[in-house]
Structures are given as structure tokens and as C-alpha cells.
Amino acid sequence: MRLSQFFLPVLKENPAEAQIASHRYMLRAGMIRQSSAGIYSWLPLGFRVLKKIEQIVREEQDAAGALEVLMPTIQPADLWRESGRYDDYGKEMLRITDRHGRDMLYGPTNEEQITEIFRAAARSYRDVPKLLYHIQWKFRDEVRPRFGIMRGREFLMKDAYSFDLDYESSRRAYNKMFVSYLRTFERMGLQAIPLRAATGPIGGDLSHEFVVLADTGESEVFCHRDLLEFRAPTDIDYDGDLQPIVDRWTSIYAAADEMHDPAECPVPDADLVKRRGIEVGHIFHFGSKYSKPMGATVTGPDGQETELQMGSYGIGVSRLVGGIIEASHDGDGIIWPDPVAPFHVGIVNLKAGDADCDAACEGLETQFANAGLEVLVDDTDERAGAKFATMDLIGLPWQIVVGPRGLKNGVVEVKRRRSGEKEETTLEAAVNKVVGFE
Amino acid sequence: MRLSQFFLPVLKENPAEAQIASHRYMLRAGMIRQSSAGIYSWLPLGFRVLKKIEQIVREEQDAAGALEVLMPTIQPADLWRESGRYDDYGKEMLRITDRHGRDMLYGPTNEEQITEIFRAAARSYRDVPKLLYHIQWKFRDEVRPRFGIMRGREFLMKDAYSFDLDYESSRRAYNKMFVSYLRTFERMGLQAIPLRAATGPIGGDLSHEFVVLADTGESEVFCHRDLLEFRAPTDIDYDGDLQPIVDRWTSIYAAADEMHDPAECPVPDADLVKRRGIEVGHIFHFGSKYSKPMGATVTGPDGQETELQMGSYGIGVSRLVGGIIEASHDGDGIIWPDPVAPFHVGIVNLKAGDADCDAACEGLETQFANAGLEVLVDDTDERAGAKFATMDLIGLPWQIVVGPRGLKNGVVEVKRRRSGEKEETTLEAAVNKVVGFE
Numbered sequence A, B: 001m002r003l004s005q006f007f008l009p010v011l012k013e014n015p016a017e018a019q020i021a022s023h024r025y026m027l028r029a030g031m032i033r034q035s036s037a038g039i040y041s042w043l044p045l046g047f048r049v050l051k052k053i054e055q056i057v058r059e060e061q062d063a064a065g066a067l068e069v070l071m072p073t074i075q076p077a078d079l080w081r082e083s084g085r086y087d088d089y090g091k092e093m094l095r096i097t098d099r100h101g102r103d104m105l106y107g108p109t110n111e112e113q114i115t116e117i118f119r120a121a122a123r124s125y126r127d128v129p130k131l132l133y134h135i136q137w138k139f140r141d142e143v144r145p146r147f148g149i150m151r152g153r154e155f156l157m158k159d160a161y162s163f164d165l166d167y168e169s170s171r172r173a174y175n176k177m178f179v180s181y182l183r184t185f186e187r188m189g190l191q192a193i194p195l196r197a198a199t200g201p202i203g204g205d206l207s208h209e210f211v212v213l214a215d216t217g218e219s220e221v222f223c224h225r226d227l228l229e230f231r232a233p234t235d236i237d238y239d240g241d242l243q244p245i246v247d248r249w250t251s252i253y254a255a256a257d258e259m260h261d262p263a264e265c266p267v268p269d270a271d272l273v274k275r276r277g278i279e280v281g282h283i284f285h286f287g288s289k290y291s292k293p294m295g296a297t298v299t300g301p302d303g304q305e306t307e308l309q310m311g312s313y314g315i316g317v318s319r320l321v322g323g324i325i326e327a328s329h330d331g332d333g334i335i336w337p338d339p340v341a342p343f344h345v346g347i348v349n350l351k352a353g354d355a356d357c358d359a360a361c362e363g364l365e366t367q368f369a370n371a372g373l374e375v376l377v378d379d380t381d382e383r384a385g386a387k388f389a390t391m392d393l394i395g396l397p398w399q400i401v402v403g404p405r406g407l408k409n410g411v412v413e414v415k416r417r418r419s420g421e422k423e424e425t426t427l428e429a430a431v432n433k434v435v436g437f438e
Helices: A021-028 A044-063 A077-083 A111-121 A167-187 A225-229 A243-250 A317-327 A355-370 A384-394 A404-408 A427-437 B021-028 B044-063 B077-083 B111-121 B167-187 B225-229 B243-250 B317-327 B355-370 B384-394 B404-408 B427-437
Strands: A032-036 A039-042 A074-076 A094-097 A103-106 A130-139 A154-164 A192-196 A206-213 A219-224 A254-256 A272-287 A297-299 A305-307 A309-316 A345-349 A375-378 A398-402 A411-416 A422-426 B032-036 B039-042 B074-076 B094-097 B103-106 B130-139 B154-164 B192-196 B206-213 B219-224 B254-256 B272-287 B297-299 B305-307 B309-316 B345-349 B375-378 B398-402 B411-416 B422-426
Touching: A021 A032, A021 A317, A032 B074, A032 B111, A039 A044, A044 A130, A044 A154, A044 A167, A044 A317, A074 A077, A074 B032, A077 A103, A077 A111, A094 B094, A111 A130, A111 A154, A111 A309, A111 B032, A130 A167, A154 A167, A154 A317, A167 A192, A167 A206, A167 A243, A167 A272, A167 A309, A192 A219, A192 A243, A192 A254, A192 A272, A206 A219, A206 A317, A219 A225, A225 A272, A272 A317, A309 A317, A345 A355, A345 A384, A355 A375, A355 A398, A355 A404, A355 A427, A375 A384, A398 A404, A398 A427, A404 A411, A411 A427, A422 A427, B021 B032, B021 B317, B039 B044, B044 B130, B044 B154, B044 B167, B044 B317, B074 B077, B077 B103, B077 B111, B111 B130, B111 B154, B111 B309, B130 B167, B154 B167, B154 B317, B167 B192, B167 B206, B167 B243, B167 B272, B167 B309, B192 B219, B192 B243, B192 B254, B192 B272, B206 B219, B206 B317, B219 B225, B225 B272, B272 B317, B309 B317, B345 B355, B345 B384, B355 B375, B355 B398, B355 B404, B355 B427, B375 B384, B398 B404, B398 B427, B404 B411, B411 B427, B422 B427
Parallel strands: A345 A375, A345 A398, B345 B375, B345 B398
Antiparallel strands: A032 A039, A074 A103, A094 A103, A130 A154, A154 A309, A192 A206, A206 A272, A219 A254, A219 A272, A272 A309, A297 A305, A398 A411, A411 A422, B032 B039, B074 B103, B094 B103, B130 B154, B154 B309, B192 B206, B206 B272, B219 B254, B219 B272, B272 B309, B297 B305, B398 B411, B411 B422
């Protein structure tokens, strides 16, 4: 992609309204534009990151055996009257009246809707277990939206729902999601830790939230230092017993600020670390909380009608874009982890229009493309300093600077954004270095 | 994918409310479930088709040089007051008041929103031409939603918008979309013809609608029989001159019922064909209709502030699912064109649980998967007749029937859904036949 043909409305100044790094950098890097309070448009650079995150979430849901569906954004109020949550939900629910005067709402979550779908289809124990998920825009009418897409009103979320005949089976679904969340966040270059959590308005008896560690995170997290060394398991057999993995991760101390009582903490001071974090996922087991009032039952092997055991499992897909930036940036801009970078490589042409520089850039672009890497070439006539500043701001993992003086000696400069490390190499070595690394 | 693990709530009876083939078959094949009038959930089988169509649309937009963005579903009313359309739009616009009493709406289209984004970013003639598109859910509060997802209220649409300095350049953007639409529909196995169209509420001076030919289509189309032989061009250079392609397609007679006057028609009766069709795309050039009231200008090469020339280009992504079914079905069910089929191959295991049958099915599944094909294996204990009926209903391009008697002779039955042609072959020949065809 040539920058001259791309749509990247970079801002030179820090927007006054942006209080945190992700909000500031997403606006400055032309990733998003505010439409109204807490509602944003995703411009091409931001959209590319959003899609990469969505795809990682999707792949890990599929790997865990969840089936993708898509429920609509607008739901009938009657559905929420069945569960009793219509009146409970308060002003965060965006309530709508259609042209025929029917009460509708913009879904803030989908427990009722998926329960309605499943109860209409499932007849017997042979129809379970099932895990269904969707990735869809949701709306919560926050009284004071802030921090950009981190606490917006319209947001993209993955929510999965499990249906099982009994608690044991339901617990297996919970474990599948628990383990797949560890994989999901690690694939994005994040360190995420599960915390035992309160269940809140979703309800239920078992719940964990997943918190991404970031120095600029919104809340405090206390945990045993050993937890920071944990890595997500690989080669998972989702049909096997996942309890040992879950036990390993949950047996070690980790608590959010409001759950942490220094007097009760079992971890010696020397081993206790205090970090800041951002909630990016939340899983709940809530048994028959929805299946009971909504009559979602199947016939068991014994011929008895049995209320389905359910759980729900959310990941804040759009929120993760901000979470990753909070976890990975410096004073100059964003530092994308390779798997979610909008482009893998940025090539700066220091003298666009110069035949040698243009040819060198085009050659590099082709070689990277052939290796399956996405490239953004700055072919504009901005001055060099502005080009470097933009490249650092948008945070592509690799930068290659092509200038007439270097080319005379057959070299370009390769920079790794994360380390800042720079090296002058031949064009061929530059390609090998980047491709070999990826 | 094993059917026992999939979520495919097939209906045996025709739903009373479904008047047309696509609505009937989408409900019966467990592709969708109605949430409220004109609003549907997409179940796994339907979702897979929706995503394939979306991806073809995306690839052809990208090929034409359009950049993908994503605008939110909820827009501020003030934006529509700027263009003057807020009051004009009538009851089809879903109007919403948020918790702070602000007037919002669920976007039925995005001309205002994209104009606001572009005017904030574009400064000079160097910032154009640009083509931006998004694929997003939209809402039109139809007074009488019907025909399933063909005329629903919440629907998925691709809408692109072009920004140019002058009419000539804007016309090139229009031509890019015109040609990419020919490619898009042909890749889905559809015969789509462009008709000169009235511009309606979008406004403007130049417009074509794209109509898919289907015997059960909603409206009548008259055209010269030669047009039915036209094929979309391949290997298109979108930076080249596309006018000859557009001229070729628009010089031959084609008109919707309301535009067709037999007395004025230049085509001799012998060459005039009357077919039924379904509108699946619509492109508009409307010049400064939005840029003028909204002040979307750039500085021209002459230093003068110039109002941007714009166009908009829509494809009904969710509607296409129904359109394809209308164009491709028989009395037994859907007949998916290969590129949009939810799975490429359906394998019917006539005796699930029999070691030989299970092993043969698993072997076939693995070989197809290795060849990049998606497979659905019916491993349930339904009776054979019901399994065949379901396979025909869901319309996968290839069916392979594996039974104990055939396996004794080393053969399975291969059926092409479209032709109904059946053949008994060895397992190896079955794989070669299907893989070789695709």
C-alpha cells in the first residue's frame, strides 16, 4: 500500500480530550474518528488492527469447538421481559420504539436472545453440549463515555454461550473458554491473567475476568510473581481434560484491587507484585439463571425435562485495540506486536520521485509481499523528520529507510520499532532480516 | 465438521409465513431464525454463506482500490440535519433518544457520516481521489417487512463512497465500481445485469442498479437477448480506462419494468427477452449534493476551494444470500454455487457407528480437508431418507454417500447437487472427481 493512496489523517498535536495513551495515539495515528460521545468510526489503519484482533479471537473460538452465529443488534423488549432483566437493566440499555410503537432495544449482551434460539431448536440430551458465539456490535449507554474506544458506547464484542445437560459438562465448556482465552491473548502479544471475579449483573456462581497487564491500566492487580512467568499452553486437546490447566492458573494468587485484602493475602510480601491492568475478557457460569425463567429445557437420557446449564464468555474486541496500545507504546507512539500490526513493514522513501529510490522501494515492497508480509510505503513528499515521526507514531514493527545516499553505497537502514535498534544493510539483507524474523 | 456437533435446526414442514423460496428454504435449512419482524439471527449454516459473500465483496472492493473503514451503526441526528435529510427521511429511519436526551438514529445509509469524516481530513487536491467503503449493519424500519432477509429491517450492506476533484475523475470512480460489481456478482455464480436507474432519495444525475436474474425475482426486467451472453471482464487494470467496458454493458438495451415502454423500445420483438430479477446493487453519482451543504471542500491546484464530487455504491450483502437462493434452487432445496457454499462437500454416513463406514467417512473428510475443501459429515442416526432430504435441502455442491454395502465392493456414491447426476466410484476416484472439479 502506498501512503499517497492510503487514508491516514495523522494529527500533529495531542487532542485535548484524550487522557490516556491509547485514546491519544489512536486519534493522532488516524485510526479512529469520533462520531458522537463514545461512538467512533474506524479509519483504515484502525480497521486493519480491529480485523486482525477479531480474526485471532475467531480462530481460537473455532479451535475450542465453538460455532459462529450472528445475532442482530436490535432485540425485542419482550425477550428481556421473559428473563426479568428488562426493568433491571437501567439507563445503560438503549431503549428504542419502532414505527409501530413496539419496544425494542440495542443489545448490550445476548443471553436472552441465544437462549430463545437454543430452546426453539434443542429437544433432547443429544442436542447438547453446544457452544455458540458471535462477534457483533453492542451498545451500552454509558453516562460518561471516556478513554476513546476503551469505554465507548458502541463497541465490538465476542460473546459465546454454552448449553449443557449438567454442571460437570457445563464446567468443561467453562474450561474450554478459560484455556482458549489464555491462547487468544497470548497470540496478540499480551500478558493476560485470570482473576476470580464477582459475577455482577450477568449472575451465576463462577466467574473469572481476564486482565491485560499494562503500566497505564485502569485498575490495580495483585498477584504472586510466579504468575508473570506463566505461558499459555500449546497444542491443546479441547476434548481432553482441561481441569489441570485451569487449576494451575487459578491456584496461584491473583486478585483485583477490590478483592485484595492485605491482611488475608497468602502471598509473602517478597513474592507479591502489584501491577496495573485492563479487563479484556470475562467468563461466567450461571447454571439455569436464564434457562429456568425462559423454559429452555431438553429431555434427559432418563426422559425427564431438564433445564439447560449455561455460561457466557465475553471478549472486548474493540477494547483490545486500546488495551494492546496501553500495554505496548512509548513516548513516540504505538509499538504493535507483530500479530496485530496493521502492516508488518513500513518503508520510508526519503526521495519520492527519484528513480533509484522509487525502484528500490518497489523492489522491497514486492519481495515482502511475496513473503506474505503487508507493507506501507511512505511515498509522499513530506520532509524526512515528519516521515520518521509518523512511522514511529503508527508503530509498524519494522521500518526500512531508503535514501539516495545509502543507495549509492547499496544500503538501506532497517529499524526494529520495539527495540529502536537500527542497522545499515544491503537491500537483500534487509529483506532476509525481516522475513527471517517473522 | 460433524453434523452431530454442528447446530443445524432443520424444519420438516414449510413455515406458513414464508411466501418465497429463499425465505422458505433459509428457515427450513436452519440458516436463520426470526428475532422480531424483519430482524433475523444467522445460525451457523447461514452465517457461513453470509461470510463468504461478504469476503467476495471485500476482495473485489479492495481490487478496485477502495479502502475499508467501519462506521458505527448509531449516528447523531445533527449530521443529517446538516444535509437536510433528517426531516425528509420519514418513518423508515429508526430514531432514537439517548439517556441524555440527544437525538440519534440507526443509520440507513452513510453519505453524511463519510462526508463528515472526509471533510475533516482532506485539505488539498493531493488528498483525492479516494474511495472508502465499509460493510456494516443498517436499519430501515419498513412498514411491512417481508420475504425474510430479502426485505428485512436490519440488513448487512457494503457501501462505498468516492471523493474526487472534478466530474471526470468522479466518473472514473463510478466506472471502477461499475466494473467491480460485474466481477463481484459473477464470482458468486450470479448473472447480474446493470440497468439505468432513477436516483431516488440518494439523489444525483447518474445511477445504475444491478439486478440478478431469477425466475422467482421480485420485478420484471426487459433486455436484449445478447446481454444474457455477456461475461464480466477478467484481469482488470483499475487504473486504466474502464469506459469501454462500461460503454459495452450500457449500450445494449436493459430496463426495469417501470422504465420500459414497449412503444419506445429499440429492440425488435424477436431479440427482446423478459426476465424476472432482484436488485442486489445500486450505484450513484451525485456530485456535490452532500459536499455542498456540508462544506466538504479541498483546495484545487489553482488555490481555489472546490466542492468535492461524490458518488455512493451499495451492495446488499445479506440480501444476496436470498438472491442467490432465488436464482439457484429446485423443489428439494437450495443449490449453492460453489464459491458461496457453506461447505463444499456433504458426506452421508449411512451407518454411523459401523467401524468401516466411520473410517471411510473420516478418511474422505481428511483428504478433502487436505485439499482445502470444507466438509460436513452427517454422522447422526437419522434414517437414510431423512439424511438425503437434508442434504438436498441445504444444497451443498457435492454429496458422497457412504454405506456398508457399497464399501464391501469398495465404492461410494458421488452426487452433483446441481445436475442430480450420480455415480458409483471408488473412494479415491470420488476424491479426485470432487477435488479436480473445484
